[in-house]
Amino acid sequence: MNEVLADSSRTLADRVFSRLQDDIVRGVIAPGSKVSETDLAGRYGVSRGPLREAIRRLESRKLLEREVHVGTRVASLSFDDLIEIYHVREALEGLAAGLAARLMTAEEVAGLTELLGQHEQQQDLRHDTAYFQREGDLDFHYRIIQGSHNRTLIRMLIGELYHLVRMYRYQFSTVANRPQKALHEHRRIVEAIEARDAEMAELLMRRHISRARENIEQQAQQRSPQ
Amino acid sequence: MNEVLADSSRTLADRVFSRLQDDIVRGVIAPGSKVSETDLAGRYGVSRGPLREAIRRLESRKLLEREVHVGTRVASLSFDDLIEIYHVREALEGLAAGLAARLMTAEEVAGLTELLGQHEQQQDLRHDTAYFQREGDLDFHYRIIQGSHNRTLIRMLIGELYHLVRMYRYQFSTVANRPQKALHEHRRIVEAIEARDAEMAELLMRRHISRARENIEQQAQQRSPQ
DNA sequence: TCAATGCTTATTGTCGACAATGGCGCCAGG
């Protein structure tokens, strides 16, 4: 899932960028906490030069927030932020699903079907839904996004938006409370893609993400009034 | 239109970022040309440190392409790239128009109406469509995007995608050959927003951008076979 | 004559040091 490249083939700044991003997304560095350049440079064994380049890139991905002459802090997602992101996801992944239904190769469709089978099997055998909820679900969406064959779309979703989604899941340790339903929706989306029904695939994907958003909105209402 | 901030309030790296981005978008630096860090540093009167930070940020916006130990070159958009971008625009700006119809303040709607009136007047008085084609059209779209009140959406469209669109327009010195039609479509979109008809606004915006894409596809077919 | 190899050189990658700005605590005055 992560673009793992040989360390030697990349530059120091690139490596510290990946590692720092991972630490932020996984919550190793607490959201909202202030990070000092000197500290980070020491932590990753790098000088401040490459580190600053990495910071700038993470800043444009909204994983870090910088204030001039004051410091950098890890982004802290609010529920409102997440709702916004899900609105964008609905539009973009709907597009992706439609394009995937039209453009996915037979191999890609087969791979997607196989992945879905694995998820359903895991679901049946043991009710350990942890994997599916945390990363498996994203695997499924990644495949379809890749299947759109639209590099701009892929970059915006996987390269930018999904890091925020993943960070949110770690931040709130979200337990998706509708795994069976989600899995069923995945099945129907795959069926539409297999049938090369672009409109149906788009519709189902939009609905799928829309329901996930509604689910989050309910959680937000339950938590905030307390 | 551009986020013009007092130079003193920002850091050198930020300023060189803005200036470099502008020079790339406007074609002052030829697309596809290789740019040396030393040269750029000299050109903008900065050391290589801040310059590299700016480069990293422009790289993640796909305005620059970097190859390790080889160099950085200005991105050169292909027609295929642009078609991809327009597919994404269709999805995102459709969303924006729908949200704008629901969420725009009365003041924002009034401002949008006034802007449209200016465009129509310019169109009537003299057939100088240059302004409208180059920047006026974008002004209109900017307003609606801002009207969505979705910061993530605004960032993805105005902060990232639109720089590529603008670069394309300069690169191919596009003469939009359907300004009257576009203006008429703008009028209908505004009417839908004024009526707070979100579905209609989304539909009209999607169709508007879809037609612009078809227009580009035709141009591409005319040029490439030669 | 051509190709392969080693060198040269320009460019990028990295680092440590210096300058500048903002926050924080201390002190004095009311």
Next chain:
DNA sequence: CCTGGCGCCATTGTCGACAATAAGCATTGA
């Protein structure tokens, strides 16, 4: 006791120098 101003300090912003890599050229051998 509270509040405002002042100065110190930590942190960020910027710079110049050094190291490492890759492309281009010349040279040499077949």
